[in-house]
Amino acid sequence: MRRATASFMRESPLHWVALGGGAGLSPWAPGTVGSLLGFPLFFLLRLLPWGVQWALLAGLFAFGIWACGATARALEDEDPKAVVWDEVVACAGVLLLAPATGLGWLLGFGLFRLFDIWKPFPIGWVDRRIKGGLGIMLDDALAAILVMWILWHVRGVWHGHL
Numbered sequence: 001m002r003r004a005t006a007s008f009m010r011e012s013p014l015h016w017v018a019l020g021g022g023a024g025l026s027p028w029a030p031g032t033v034g035s036l037l038g039f040p041l042f043f044l045l046r047l048l049p050w051g052v053q054w055a056l057l058a059g060l061f062a063f064g065i066w067a068c069g070a071t072a073r074a075l076e077d078e079d080p081k082a083v084v085w086d087e088v089v090a091c092a093g094v095l096l097l098a099p100a101t102g103l104g105w106l107l108g109f110g111l112f113r114l115f116d117i118w119k120p121f122p123i124g125w126v127d128r129r130i131k132g133g134l135g136i137m138l139d140d141a142l143a144a145i146l147v148m149w150i151l152w153h154v155r156g157v158w159h160g161h162l
Contacts, residue, residue, distance in 0.1 A: 002075045004082035011074075017063070017085055018071035024082035032113060034084025038091025039105075045092060053096060060089045061137055069133025078131050086137045087116065090144035097148045108151055115143040 002008065009019045019025060026033040041060075045053045064085045071083055091112050098108030119127055119139065123146070127139040 001077050004075060004080060008074075012070070014067040014070045015074065017067040018083045020084040020088055023088075024080075024084040030081050030084055031087050031116065034087035035091040035109065035113060035116075037084070037088045038093075038095060038109075041088060041092040042095035042105075045096060057089060057093050057096070060092075061141060064089055064137045065133035067133070068136040072133065072136060079127075079136055083136060086140035089137070090116070090140035093141075093144045094147045094151065098151050099154065104151070104154075107154070108147060111147040111150060112143060115146055116140055119143070120146075 004019060004025060006022065006025065009015045009022060009025070020034045020037050023033045023037050024030045045056060048056070068083050068085055072078060072080055075082070091109060094108040094112045095105055098104040115123060116139075123139050123142045126135065126142055129135075130138055
């Protein structure tokens with residue numbers, strides 16, 4: 001098994017993306033550091049029309065399947081901790097539906113990290129059974145979808161709709 005390093009990351013643009021431009025090289029909680037990169041992506045996406053936001057996010061997810069899969073193969077590891085593009089994309093998606101306040105974004109971020117780490121069904125099931133780039137991206141997407149569902153309902157309460 002190879003080790004993810006700065007020189008490894010520079011070997012391919014796919015590695016650079018998969019490692020979150022270096023966020024995945026953090027010695028402390030690389031998944032959390034990668035999730036924090038979801039914030040700048042979110043702030044860029046929110047400047048665009050709603051449909052464009054989600055189309056770009058879907059494209060970044062699809063690209064992530066390729067980049068994360070290629071990087072995992074090069075590292076000879078099914079799901080390397082240094083691969084954080086899945087957290088970047090998923091967290092940005094969560095933030096798009098979170099209540100548009102600092103507290104709402106913090107809640108979305110915190111819930112996403114909780115479900116990404118805890119991996120309740122079906123997230124854990126996918127994580128154990130689907131491998132490669134799709135598996136890497138999909139378990140985080142499912143965690144994000146669960147959080148988005150929760151936030152959609154919280155958002156309704158937040159705005160007095162439910």
